[in-house]
Amino acid sequence: MKLTEAKFVQSASDYRKSPKPLLPEYAFIGRSNVGKSSLINMLTANKNLAKTSQTPGKTQLINHFIVNNSWFLVDLPGYGFARAPKAEREKWDKMIWDYLSNRENLMCVFVLIDIRIEPQTVDLNFIDALGERGIPFYLIFTKADKVGKVTADENIDLFKKTMLMTWSKVPPYFVTSSERKIGREELLKAIEDLNQS
Ligand code: GTP
Ligand code: MG
Numbered sequence: 043m044k045l046t047e048a049k050f051v052q053s054a055s056d057y058r059k060s061p062k063p064l065l066p067e068y069a070f071i072g073r074s075n076v077g078k079s080s081l082i083n084m085l086t087a088n089k090n091l092a093k094t095s096q097t098p099g100k101t102q103l104i105n106h107f108i109v110n111n112s113w114f115l116v117d118l119p120g121y122g123f124a125r126a127p128k129a130e131r132e133k134w135d136k137m138i139w140d141y142l143s144n145r146e147n148l149m150c151v152f153v154l155i156d157i158r159i160e161p162q163t164v165d166l167n168f169i170d171a172l173g174e175r176g177i178p179f180y181l182i183f184t185k186a187d188k189v190g191k192v193t194a195d196e197n198i199d200l201f202k203k204t205m206l207m208t209w210s211k212v213p214p215y216f217v218t219s220s221e222r223k224i225g226r227e228e229l230l231k232a233i234e235d236l237n238q239s
Contacts, residue, residue, distance in 0.1 A: 048086035063147035072154030074098035074120030
């Protein structure tokens with residue numbers, strides 16, 4: 043797919059205030075700091091579109107972007123940010139799950155996993171919760187520039203094996219680096235295919 047235009051639409055604290063659900067939509071979710079906002083910027087080739095930070099907890103609202111005037115990309119707050127106050131974490135969790143459970147035009151959720159570390163309980167629990175709700179998702183292993191190929195392959199393998207202890211199959215997955223612009227074409231192709239499905 044050729045990406046011709048990507049624009050910020052709005053930020054909302056409640057999915058009910060999201061744009062009308064008239065176009066296919068894709069949301070990026072994952073632990074705080076895993077690289078959701080950076081990946082949106084890499085995909086849209088606009089390093090200033092979504093706000094990024096070295097400090098976890100940067101994205102705090104449901105942010106809608108419109109691509110090629112034909113589909114929405116959504117940047118969400120992260121989960122599992124242990125240092126955030128409990129009340130804040132609970133507010134973000136509710137915002138995220140209300141959105142994920144009710145957004146009718148949501149075609150697929152992309153769950154971002156840090157490729158540098160072994161499978162994290164918080165990620166596995168999040169994926170299980172998506173499964174329980176029947177929400178379709180793909181996986182994206184992020185920050186591939188930060189590890190060598192051997193470690194990357196080992197961690198992906200371990201993640202797949204861990205998932206297969208409770209799941210019957212592993213969903214499609216992608217390996218990306220926003221820093222080095224790895225995985226862009228593959229992701230855009232996947233979205234294009236989903237748009238046409
Ligand atoms: P929250 O909004 O806080 O949940 O974080 P986020 O998941 O949106 O992460 P964000 O995109 O803000 O990136 C967090 C940090 O990781 C920033 O310092 C980014 O520069 C860095 N980062 C993101 N993606 C990559 C990557 O592919 N490679 C490297 N080396 N750094 C990355
Ligand atoms: Mg963010």
